[in-house]
Amino acid sequence: MDNKELQSHATEIRKNIIKMVTSAQSGHPGGALSGTDLITVLYFEEMKIGPENVGSYDRDRFVLSKGHASALLYGVLAEKGLLDKALLPSFRHTGSPLQGHPNMNYVAGVDMSTGSLGQGLSAAVGMALANRLDQKDHRVYVLLGDGECEEGQIWEAAMAAAHYQLDNLCAILDFNGLQIDGDITAVMNPTPFDQKFKAFGWNVVEINGHDYDEIRAAYAQARQCKGKPTLILAHTIKGKGVSFMENQAGWHGTAPSLEQCEQALKELEGK
Amino acid sequence: MAQETRTAYGEVLAELIVEDPKIVVLDADLTKSTKTALAKKACPERHFNMGIAEGNMMATAAGLAASGKTVFASSFAMFATGRAFEQIRNSICYPKLNVKVCATHAGISVGEDGASHQSVEDIALMRSIPNMRVYCPCDQFETKAVIRHVAKIAGPCYVRMGRGKVEDVYNEETIFDFERANIVRQGKQAAVFATGLMVQECLEAAKMLAQEGIELTVVNVSCIKPLDEATICQVAAEHELLFTAEEHSIIGGLFGAISECLIAHEPKKCIPIGIEDTFGESGPSKEVLRKYGLCAEHVVEVIRQTMDSCKK
Numbered sequence: 001m002d003n004k005e006l007q008s009h010a011t012e013i014r015k016n017i018i019k020m021v022t023s024a025q026s027g028h029p030g031g032a033l034s035g036t037d038l039i040t041v042l043y044f045e046e047m048k049i050g051p052e053n054v055g056s057y058d059r060d061r062f063v064l065s066k067g068h069a070s071a072l073l074y075g076v077l078a079e080k081g082l083l084d085k086a087l088l089p090s091f092r093h094t095g096s097p098l099q100g101h102p103n104m105n106y107v108a109g110v111d112m113s114t115g116s117l118g119q120g121l122s123a124a125v126g127m128a129l130a131n132r133l134d135q136k137d138h139r140v141y142v143l144l145g146d147g148e149c150e151e152g153q154i155w156e157a158a159m160a161a162a163h164y165q166l167d168n169l170c171a172i173l174d175f176n177g178l179q180i181d182g183d184i185t186a187v188m189n190p191t192p193f194d195q196k197f198k199a200f201g202w203n204v205v206e207i208n209g210h211d212y213d214e215i216r217a218a219y220a221q222a223r224q225c226k227g228k229p230t231l232i233l234a235h236t237i238k239g240k241g242v243s244f245m246e247n248q249a250g251w252h253g254t255a256p257s258l259e260q261c262e263q264a265l266k267e268l269e270g271k
Numbered sequence: 272m273a274q275e276t277r278t279a280y281g282e283v284l285a286e287l288i289v290e291d292p293k294i295v296v297l298d299a300d301l302t303k304s305t306k307t308a309l310a311k312k313a314c315p316e317r318h319f320n321m322g323i324a325e326g327n328m329m330a331t332a333a334g335l336a337a338s339g340k341t342v343f344a345s346s347f348a349m350f351a352t353g354r355a356f357e358q359i360r361n362s363i364c365y366p367k368l369n370v371k372v373c374a375t376h377a378g379i380s381v382g383e384d385g386a387s388h389q390s391v392e393d394i395a396l397m398r399s400i401p402n403m404r405v406y407c408p409c410d411q412f413e414t415k416a417v418i419r420h421v422a423k424i425a426g427p428c429y430v431r432m433g434r435g436k437v438e439d440v441y442n443e444e445t446i447f448d449f450e451r452a453n454i455v456r457q458g459k460q461a462a463v464f465a466t467g468l469m470v471q472e473c474l475e476a477a478k479m480l481a482q483e484g485i486e487l488t489v490v491n492v493s494c495i496k497p498l499d500e501a502t503i504c505q506v507a508a509e510h511e512l513l514f515t516a517e518e519h520s521i522i523g524g525l526f527g528a529i530s531e532c533l534i535a536h537e538p539k540k541c542i543p544i545g546i547e548d549t550f551g552e553s554g555p556s557k558e559v560l561r562k563y564g565l566c567a568e569h570v571v572e573v574i575r576q577t578m579d580s581c582k583k
């Protein structure tokens with residue numbers, strides 16, 4: 001797929017995110033927008049997923065470890081045609097399958113229930129082990145937050161993934177530099193990520209998380225790396241694509257007003 | 272004969288892992304203690320040591336289950352349910368995944384290791400999570416049957432096992448029905464709902480009481496959740512005096528479960544025998560159990576006292 005096409009899918013996904021959090025008047029736009037380009041390439045180029053296999057676990061899998069970015073996951077599933085777009089406005093509303101944090105039993109294509117930070121990488125380790133036992137060459141992808149890496153369990157899972165040489169596992173770290181209370185280095189500095197993951201036995205690829213060529217190359221390199229799990233350390237901008245949200249910790253978990261929503265959609269459409 | 276329930280667990284798991292290719296076993300550096308080493312020996316490729324990292328182990332188990340595996344995850348009851356409580360809640364029970372948390376070394380009968388290793392709140396913790404089933408088998412035969420049972424049913428289960436040897440209550444031929452609480456001894460005046468090693472202590476107590484003309488009914492409640500409310504209520508209706516007996520805090524465990532059931536359906540006084548909102552301590556298992564009132568003699572004493580005070 002050429003970069004222009006990817007860009008247009010990413011724009012649609014970003015618009016989905018903005019509309020969903022506006023409709024819910026709650027949710028997490030910042031970290032959903034920072035991860036959008038990474039996840040767009042993942043779903044439109046890298047992962048083998050479609051209507052024929054979405055209901056099964058016998059395929060490539062994706063765990064949204066930073067479950068608060070649920071609007072990104074629902075947004076990409078809708079753009080991919082795996083989730084009914086008409087459901088998106090029900091996000092976070094009573095009775096909706098689109099729970100605030102994803103529930104794997106409500107939505108085909110949600111591969112793990114997440115929301116409590118720090119647990120998704122472990123679940124992905126389990127899936128990668130299962131693939132190996134089943135002699136399947138499916139791959140398992142997981143999106144981590146940078147603040148999330150302050151959780152001790154991330155490092156337990158990192159140790160386990162390297163110990164079992166899970167080269168079918170690829171973690172993507174959405175390195176947007178912000179968590180709820182501000183700059184990650186000010187709250188509880190989890191960096192340097194590259195040295196830490198390397199020391200834990202991982203293959204580390206550092207990229208610009210908004211550059212499609214770099215993202216594409218990183219997934220390819222992860223696929224080729226044998227004997228080790230891969231971490232794609234992706235430098236991103238929290239709130240990417242909406243000028244007033246970019247690099248603002250305040251937009252981590254705040255919904256835009258109707259006027260702000262209008263403005264955001266206009267910017268995304270390039271008007 | 273006497274056997275450890277954890278040994279029965281390891282033995283039956285070693286059979287199951289060979290019979291069922293979907294079974295995967297995880298442990299957290301305690302394979303010799305929890306006896307999952309026996310399953311590892313039988314099928315090393317489907318046994319994973321996850322190291323001293325219980326939270327990661329539980330969430331890894333969830334990922335395996337989300338890929339169609341039936342996962343047995345073991346550690347000591349303290350760490351399995353305490354350290355990893357939230358992983359069990361959010362990664363296993365909320366998505367209703369097929370993980371069997373099989374914990375050993377539950378309760379104060381752990382003995383010498385002391386309070387840091389003696390879980391007296393694990394039943395309460397596990398029982399309170401939606402989708403979780405809770406089992407506490409009393410002897411080797413029941414343990415093997417429970418493990419085969421949870422391997423067959425879908426969804427999260429907690430199985431609580433002990434460290435020390437416990438006398439047989441059942442035998443090779445027993446056919447178990449975990450939907451029903453099991454009346455192991457039919458008495459008349461008083462009934463005790465017991466679980467785990469307190470079943471044996473209550474049967475002992477029943478013998479002693481029988482010499483004084485008191486006939487004690489002993490009900491083994493090995494499936495604490497879902498609770499067999501019908502049997503509980505029937506026994507409650509048929510007996511003057513009711514008791515519970517458990518190697519667990521009297522807060523939130525078997526006493527909690529029975530009380531909740533009685534209050535809702537068959538309101539009646541029920542007296543708890545268990546650990547009285549306190550931590551355990553180090554010592555030889557039998558001595559510690561005795562000190563905390565988890566022995567036949569104390570059961571007899573409580574029942575006798577209650578009967579006396581009723582007569583007055």
Ligand SMILES: Cc1ncc(C[n+]2csc(CCOP(=O)(O)OP(=O)(O)O)c2C)c(N)n1
Nearest residue numbers: 031068115116117145146147148178179180
């Ligand atoms: C275990 C846990 N603790 C706290 C929270 C609340 N919480 C939700 S998002 C968040 C910050 C996450 O920051 P980061 O991982 O950097 O996410 P991103 O910037 O990608 O949105 C916190 C603390 C949670 N969901 N889970």
Ligand SMILES: [Mg+2]
Nearest residue numbers: 146147178179
């Ligand atoms: Mg962040």
